[in-house]
Amino acid sequence: MSGNSAVGGVDNTHRRKFDLEEYAEKARERERKEEEVARKSKSKGPPVQRKPLKHRDYEVDLESRLGKTQVVTPIAPLSQQAGYFCSVCECVVKDSANYLDHINGKKHQRALGMSMRVERASLEQVQSRFEKLKKRKTDVPFTEQDLDERILKQQQEEEERKRQRRERKKEKKKEKVEDEEIEIDPDVAAMMGFGGFGSSKK
Ligand SMILES: [Zn+2]
Numbered sequence: 001m002s003g004n005s006a007v008g009g010v011d012n013t014h015r016r017k018f019d020l021e022e023y024a025e026k027a028r029e030r031e032r033k034e035e036e037v038a039r040k041s042k043s044k045g046p047p048v049q050r051k052p053l054k055h056r057d058y059e060v061d062l063e064s065r066l067g068k069t070q071v072v073t074p075i076a077p078l079s080q081q082a083g084y085f086c087s088v089c090e091c092v093v094k095d096s097a098n099y100l101d102h103i104n105g106k107k108h109q110r111a112l113g114m115s116m117r118v119e120r121a122s123l124e125q126v127q128s129r130f131e132k133l134k135k136r137k138t139d140v141p142f143t144e145q146d147l148d149e150r151i152l153k154q155q156q157e158e159e160e161r162k163r164q165r166r167e168r169k170k171e172k173k174k175e176k177v178e179d180e181e182i183e184i185d186p187d188v189a190a191m192m193g194f195g196g197f198g199s200s201k202k
């Protein structure tokens with residue numbers, strides 16, 4: 001017997017050494033695999049050429065569901081969850097500000113096939129844009145007189161609204177008083193010494 005010294009205890013130094021070596025070998029292998037995967041993905045054809053950013057050609061609808069009530073359950077499809085649903089990325093964003101950030105963001109634009117690059121406008125494009133804006137200006141002539149008239153009109157409308165509001169308030173007050181007069185309990189009225197409005201007059 002070689003190991004009188006080992007009696008009463010277990011010599012596990014061999015096992016510990018073995019484990020360390022095994023772990024090191026596994027780690028090296030893992031590293032090799034990762035490198036290989038990285039190399040493969042890099043050499044996977046030419047990089048995709050994404051189109052430059054272009055402006056939206058639709059109105060962003062942020063308000064159509066405002067003030068509406070909807071039952072929300074966790075098992076409902078994403079498009080019927082609370083918040084703003086992006087059908088392109090199939091995700092739900094919690095509020096309008098974050099939704100705008102999302103549809104202007106890199107991930108979303110990438111899903112639409114666009115990079116975040118902005119195309120440099122050519123001289124012709126800038127000129128034609130100016131031309132368009134100039135035309136729009138002459139299409140709707142707008143003078144200082146127009147502005148004065150508009151302001152005046154707005155003031156008059158505001159006055160009218162205020163007047164109507166006062167009128168309604170007065171009307172309501174009157175109705176309230178009348179209601180109170182009618183709702184006096186006949187018994188209470190008798191106790192207070194008058195037997196109703198019709199009979200007290202002579
Ligand atoms: Zn999206």
